Amino acid sequence: MARRIAAGAAYGGGSIGLLGAAAAGVLLAEVQLAKRQVGGGIAPVPPSADGRYGVAFAGPADPLRLGLLGDSTAAGQGVRRAGQTPGALLASGLAAVSERPVDLRNVAQPGARSDDLERQVSLLLADPSRTPDVCVIMIGANDVTHRMPATQSVRCLTTAVRRLRTAGAEVVVGTCPDLGTIEPVYQPLRWMARRVSRQLAAAQTIGSVEQGGRTVSLGDLLGPEFEANPRELFGPDNYHPSAEGYATAAMAVLPTLCAVLGLWPESDRLDGARREDMLPVAKAASQAAREAGTEVTGARAPWALLKHRRRRRLPAATEPHPHPEVHGEAPPKTHGEPQGDSHGEPQGDSHEEAHEDAHKEPYGESHGESHNLPAN
Secondary structure (H helix, E strand, C coil), rough: HHHHHHHHHCCCCCCCCCCCCCCHHHHHHHHHHHHHHCCCCCCHHHHHCCCCEEEEHCCCCCEEEEEEEEHHHHHHCCCHHHHHHHHHHHHHHHHHHHEEEEEEEECCHHHHHHHHHHHHCCCCCCCHHHCCCCEEECHHHHHHHHHCCCCHHHHEEEEHHHHHHHHHCCCEEEEEEEECCCCCCCCCCHHHHHHHHHHHHHHHHHEEEEEEEEECCECCCCCCHHHHHHHEEEEECCEEHHHHHHHHHHHHHHHHHHHHHCCCCCCCCCHHHHHCCCEEEHHHHHHHCCCCCCCECCCCCCCCEEEECCCCCCCCCCCCCCCHHHHHCCCCCCCCCCCCCCCCCCCCCCCHHHHCCCCCCCCCCCCCCCCCCCCC
């Protein structure tokens, strides 16, 4: 199904849906019931995390430029401090690994679907002198809940990846999360949400890899943690992740974000002990969709590398410093970027206790590794 969706997107098809009409009707009815129990709170407006991170690493090298695109997950809806958003966590981690400052620009829009990526990419590429070195896209959940045709969803994503790659930016896509992990969501909605989410995630991987991007499956990354401690990892609206939930997702994306820039100490060489493999891209995409935190990167067509990179703890996130080029003030927000206060307190370290999947080793505790991020 994932290959059919991706192929339909590539050739302009629009009739391949993720659910039949009858199943969609049941899904919508269940969604209405679920909405009464999740998402009932009020999510704070995502704080603006734009700015410079890692200023202590200032030197002769220019700062790295990181762009973030997508929906509320990328924007960080559900937290109140800039330092708790995925963008801030990734920028802080990237600065620590590269030992260079990182300029973050986040154009993600809460509620966005994949068809909003065209606008978001245009915002990032409007100034050629500020083209990002690397971009992270997190998108897909609203496509599922709003019944966007899967082929249209993937077509919009692949177009965005192609535009960014053509402009010279590396791209990492965090694929559609597993909506079947949201608590409380009951059968048959849980089964259908999981199936639809995984099909879209696999199709997103195929399309993104074929355009030169890399993907990290978010899948049910937060599922076990939500089930064990939903009040801690859900935000105030009982739907979006909390600061700890976002930190868990950021820890999964950071290794690939660094690797795509050649900064992660592990190479792309496969490690059989970690169940890494070279597979046809469609098979790699399908497998990654079933196992959260899995990276898929293109090899020689039609092959792709399936990677399970070792994760590290994130550094304690700090609040952003204003971009120097804006006369010492925070950069003005453009339409579609998250608004809010950017002067929160530094984030604590409670997210460091996030659980790992069975095949992943504890941060800094495997093979004598340090508890800190690698220096280079």
